[in-house]
Amino acid sequence: MSTGTTQSPFFSWSRWLDRSSVLLFFIIWELLPKAGGLLETFIAPPSLVFKTLWETYQAGELLGHVGVSLGRAVSGFIAAALVAIPSGFILGGSFRTIERLVSPVLRFLGQLNPFSLFPLFIMFLGIGELSKGAMIFWVCIWPILFNTINGVKEIDPLLIKSARSMGTGIVTLFFKVILPAATPGIFHGLKMGSGTAFFMLIAAEMIGASRGLGWLVWNAQTNFQIPQLFAATVTISILGLALNGVFSLLEKALLGWRQNSHA
Amino acid sequence: MGTVADNYKDAASADAKIVVRDINWVFHLKRTRTEPARDFIALEDINLEVKKGEFLVLVGPSGCGKSTLLDILAGLAHPTSGAVYIDGKQVSGPALDRGIVLQGYALFPWRTVRQNVEFGLEIKKVPKGERKAISDRFIKLVGLDGFADRFPHELSGGMKQRVAIARALAYDPDILLMDEPFAAVDAQTRENLQDELLRIWEETKKTIVFVTHSIEEAAFLGDRVAVLTANPGTLREIVKIDLPRPRTNSDIRSSAEFGWVRHKIWELLQNHQPEVRGAIDSRPVADAISPSAEL
Numbered sequence: 243m244s245t246g247t248t249q250s251p252f253f254s255w256s257r258w259l260d261r262s263s264v265l266l267f268f269i270i271w272e273l274l275p276k277a278g279g280l281l282e283t284f285i286a287p288p289s290l291v292f293k294t295l296w297e298t299y300q301a302g303e304l305l306g307h308v309g310v311s312l313g314r315a316v317s318g319f320i321a322a323a324l325v326a327i328p329s330g331f332i333l334g335g336s337f338r339t340i341e342r343l344v345s346p347v348l349r350f351l352g353q354l355n356p357f358s359l360f361p362l363f364i365m366f367l368g369i370g371e372l373s374k375g376a377m378i379f380w381v382c383i384w385p386i387l388f389n390t391i392n393g394v395k396e397i398d399p400l401l402i403k404s405a406r407s408m409g410t411g412i413v414t415l416f417f418k419v420i421l422p423a424a425t426p427g428i429f430h431g432l433k434m435g436s437g438t439a440f441f442m443l444i445a446a447e448m449i450g451a452s453r454g455l456g457w458l459v460w461n462a463q464t465n466f467q468i469p470q471l472f473a474a475t476v477t478i479s480i481l482g483l484a485l486n487g488v489f490s491l492l493e494k495a496l497l498g499w500r501q502n503s504h505a
Numbered sequence: 506m507g508t509v510a511d512n513y514k515d516a517a518s519a520d521a522k523i524v525v526r527d528i529n530w531v532f533h534l535k536r537t538r539t540e541p542a543r544d545f546i547a548l549e550d551i552n553l554e555v556k557k558g559e560f561l562v563l564v565g566p567s568g569c570g571k572s573t574l575l576d577i578l579a580g581l582a583h584p585t586s587g588a589v590y591i592d593g594k595q596v597s598g599p600a601l602d603r604g605i606v607l608q609g610y611a612l613f614p615w616r617t618v619r620q621n622v623e624f625g626l627e628i629k630k631v632p633k634g635e636r637k638a639i640s641d642r643f644i645k646l647v648g649l650d651g652f653a654d655r656f657p658h659e660l661s662g663g664m665k666q667r668v669a670i671a672r673a674l675a676y677d678p679d680i681l682l683m684d685e686p687f688a689a690v691d692a693q694t695r696e697n698l699q700d701e702l703l704r705i706w707e708e709t710k711k712t713i714v715f716v717t718h719s720i721e722e723a724a725f726l727g728d729r730v731a732v733l734t735a736n737p738g739t740l741r742e743i744v745k746i747d748l749p750r751p752r753t754n755s756d757i758r759s760s761a762e763f764g765w766v767r768h769k770i771w772e773l774l775q776n777h778q779p780e781v782r783g784a785i786d787s788r789p790v791a792d793a794i795s796p797s798a799e800l
Contacts, residue, residue, distance in 0.1 A: 404611035407579050408625045408676065409600045418627070422615045499615045499656045 286469040291476055294469040308477065311454040314371065315443045318378025319436055326383045327428060330390025335420070341391060352384035356442055357449075364450060374446050381442045382435035389434070393427015394420070426497055433489050440485060444478055455481075518554060522712045523578065523680065525553040528587035530573055530738075546737035547573055551587070553731060553740060557679075560706060560713045562727035564720060564770060570738030571716045575684050578714060579605050591680070601629055604673030608685040610665040612657040618644060618668050619653040625676030643671040646705060663694035670702070674709060681706075683715045687722065696754045699725060703752055720774070724748075724766045725757060732773045742773055 272287045286294070298304040333341040356377055363373040363380075397420060405419045447456020455478050462471035530548035534540075547570040555561045563571045576582035578589055580599040589596040591603070604625070612621050622640040631639070644653050647667040657665055666686055673681055687695045699722065706713055717723050723730045730744045746766055748757055757763050 398609075398611070400607055400609045400611040401613060403581060404605065404607060405624070407581060407599045407603070407605040407682075408628050409598070410628055414628065418624075419613065422613070425615070497615075499617075500658070 284468060286472040290469050291472040294473040295476065298470070298473060304477065307453060307455050307458050307474075308481065311443060311447065311456065312481070314374050314447075314454065315378055315436075315439050318375045318443075319382050319439050321375070322379045322382030322435060322439075323386055323432060325379075326386035326431070327390050330387050330428070330431075331394055331420075331424070333387075334391035334394030334424075338395075348384075348387065352388065356381050357445070360446060360449060369450055374443065374451065377446045378439045378443055381438045385434035385438070386428070386431040389427045389431025390424065393424040393430075396427065397423040426500065429493060429497060433493075436485055436489065437482075440478075440482055518556075520556050521554045522557040522559070522592065523553075523555040523714070524590040524593075525551055525574075525578070526588050526590070527552060528574070528577060528584045528589070530570060530577070530582075531585045548577075548584070549737040549739050551738075551740050553743075555712055555714060558710050558712055560703075560715065560726060560728045562723040562730045563714065563716045563733060564718065564723040564730055564774075565733030565738070566735050566774065567718065568738075569733040569735035571718075571733050572684050573738075574733075575605075575682050575714065575716050578680075579603055579682050581605075601625060601676050602678050603680045603682055604676065604678040606666070606669045606673050606681065606683045606686045608688050610657070610662075610669050610689075612665055612668055612672075614657050617654050617656055618649060618660070621657070621668055622671045622675045624672060629676050631676075639675055640671075643675045646674070646708070647671045648701065661694075662690045663698060666690060666698060667701070670705070674705070674711070679712060681711045681713045683713065685716055685718065688717070688719075695722075700753050702726070703750075707751060720767055720770045724763060724770060725752065725754065730770055732770055734774065744770055744773070 268288050275282045275285045275287045363376045367373040367376055405415055444456040447454040448460040451457045455474055458474040528548055528551040531544050531546050534543055534545050536542040565571045577584050580596045619640050623636045626636045647670055649667055687698050727746050732741045734741045
């Protein structure tokens, strides 16, 4: 039996100690360019990076780029989830034979590198939003689909038996047993999908876009604006961290009942 | 329909709660590398009556079909032929007049103890306030007060099984079907749970059908013990247990009658020479079931 959650005080020295590495990182980063030479040319210190960030923000550009990137990532991700989760339930639950038949093909498709497909997406869907959306859709759909299939397959049949013994109808069974029992698998897929989606989006924007954070990086690179390059990179990292944070919160809310969750 | 009802009336005694008539359960085994495809008879001509408020134990070795029989009683499996009647009505599927407790607990891990206990009540569409009163009562009955808001993973095996029992009792079924419910807990906990179960049974007056492979457990709990043998699964004999009630492990286990009853059941299982007809597992029954397992 566990003792439940132990409440840590808001302020604790050990927690600050754990996080002191971040401070150390910033100090080294700030001092490094002062060594001169190549380091000074190629590394922008954080003070300059954040100044550049602030200026870009003031100029009203930063949020626009963030918005464009997030919009692409979120819409591609949601579209993938809307297709992958129901398909996962169908393949993992009701039609196991079909799942067995199509599984090798799906695994193969899942391994296709999205970058080698990107030219195809551009050819079919044009250089606009749709090709980037398709790219995100493509990288998100596989982890969500495979994890949903596994999540549904691995539902303990005893839970279904136990619910059925109480005369549970099929709709109630789905919402009260199958869906919550498959949630850990689905969630794992969504988390994996969102991570790669963001990663791939930046790369896709660097290849073919006229707005967005990836474009910002690419633009800084071609114009040799080192502080802007760093500013865009830092923004991307912060967004990535925020994304992780959102998923951690969701996990706590949805899956707090799990043994190994940090709820 | 008329003839079925007549047959039923002719055969059943007036106080029968559950009547099992001519149950056969045959399943088809697919061809393997060494053997051709064939039918396997898991249950053959099972006839059984359980009285209202009775505690009936089904005992037998693995593969004798006792769990299948329980699934048929629950309405989760349909017999190849034959029928089950509850209060004179033929069973066609699962319903809330029967509660089931499985060996693997089968608690919903995303629900707290209280939410697990209330599951059947939600299916029954009992209003929320009433649900809480009922779950409080049954959580207390199984001795888990103070654990209502815990999740299953925070509980020991014995406590999980108590939750499963509370969940099956909460929607107030007349019949409790238990499939080796105490097989996965340690010996000490098992004896406690047995004592508790008898106390709960005497308090709630449910009709209980209890499946076990432990002769000890069967002799201790049952009013009657139905001894099943394997290959094919047949009902060999029903042993009436005349040990006084209320029983507790501490005063029954050492008594001479208990030893005698235990021995009798053991002999019934021991002396049965399995026919090789369609045998999946031709080990002697005595190997499959150890009478001293619980000693």
